[in-house]
Amino acid sequence: MPTFKQILFALIQYPLPHHLLSRLMGKLTHCRRHWLKNLLIRGFVRLYNVDMTEAASADPDDYACFNEFFIRALQADVRSFPEDSKRVVSPADGTLSQVGSLTSEWLIQAKGKDYSVTALLGGDAELAKPxxxxxxxxxxxxxxxYHRFHMPLDGTLKEMRHIPGRLFSVNESTAAAVDNLFGRNERVVCLFDTEAGPMAVVLVGALLVASIETVWHGVVTPPTAREIRRWTYQESPIHLERGAELGRFHMGSTVILLFGQNAVRWLDAQPGQSIRMGESLAKPVFDS
Known part of the structure; x- marks a missing residue:
């Protein structure tokens, strides 16, 4: 059960104008006034103890605005990949908040809270079936x-969907208190064919996340549409190798990976553990 503090934090978010706040944050983070963007960058680094030794540049003057700092590139040698080319790797730096097997179409959001893959994929039962x-x-x-995300394994892009929704925070407190959080927030769904079968990479927006972009499309949101938008790539296949950059979060958020039944086996992955982009996450069952 969520705590009183978690419930209160979630309740405060309901009446907020999520998209307006996120767009205002976007304007602020794109401001190019030298003194302001440097003040924001230095304050953010101190507040969140950001490890700038990994960044391609640690100098705030090298970033035209706060957003460029936020989606900063890493130095070439600070991430490594397993020698086994078939290992599934983490697509991002972050915390592995949940990991495991779906029960039919249900997956875990937080302790005591489940949600459906159909809801996550925009209400399309056929899309969720695999x-x-x-x-x-x-x-x-x-x-x-680090807020760029990368391919967990080699894959060929089949389809992308932008699913409109709210922009609740996606931190642990909100996940514990808001039902169907990831099925309610705005998100971008990327569907790939891989050696392990179908793979979905779901990019979830969040409060103050001003934008989500992919390398093949550019900025997907904003704008935020009222209806689901869909792009298909069968006629012009896009193949991305494991570790290739997939896209960027301009502030925020969460990446959810989906695989089919008997497709992969998790390698000692435990909820709550820190993980870095490129670390081994799973092994395809066909390669077991």
Whole structure:
């Protein structure tokens, strides 16, 4: 059960104008006034104890605005990948908030709270069907984390969907208190074909997340549409290798991975553990 403090924090968020606040944050983070953006960057680094030794540049003057700092690149040698090319790796730095197997179409949001893969994928039962009784992992990116996300394994993009919704915070407190959080928030669903079968990479927006972009499309949101938007790529296949950059969160958020039944086996992955992009996360069952 969520605590009183968690419930109160969630209740405060309901009446907030989520998208307006996020758009205002977007304007602030794109401000190019030298003194302001440097003040924001230095204050953020101190407040969240950001490890700038990994960044391609640790100098605030090298970033045109706060947003460029937030989606900063890493130095080339600070992440490594397992020698086994078939290992599934973490797509992002963050906390592995939940990991495990779906029960039919249900996956865990937080202790005592489940939600359906159909809801997560925008209410499309046919889209959700390949993932029934499959495997999932949820990775939460804190403000201090690296906010680019990468391919967990080689894959060919089949489809992308933008699903409109609210923008609740996605931290542990809100996940414990808000039902169907990841099925309510705005999100971008990327569907891939891989050697392990179908894979979904779900990019969940959050309060003050001003934008989500992918490398093949650019900025997907904003704008925020009223209806689900859909792009297909069968005629112009896009293949991305494991570790290739997939996209960026401009502030925030959470990445959810979905695989089919008997597709992958998690490797000592435990809820609550810190994980870094490129670390081994799972092994395809066909390679066991």
């Amino acid at each position: 993932f029934e009784n499959g495997e999932f992992a949820t990775i939460y990116l804190s403000p201090s984390d």
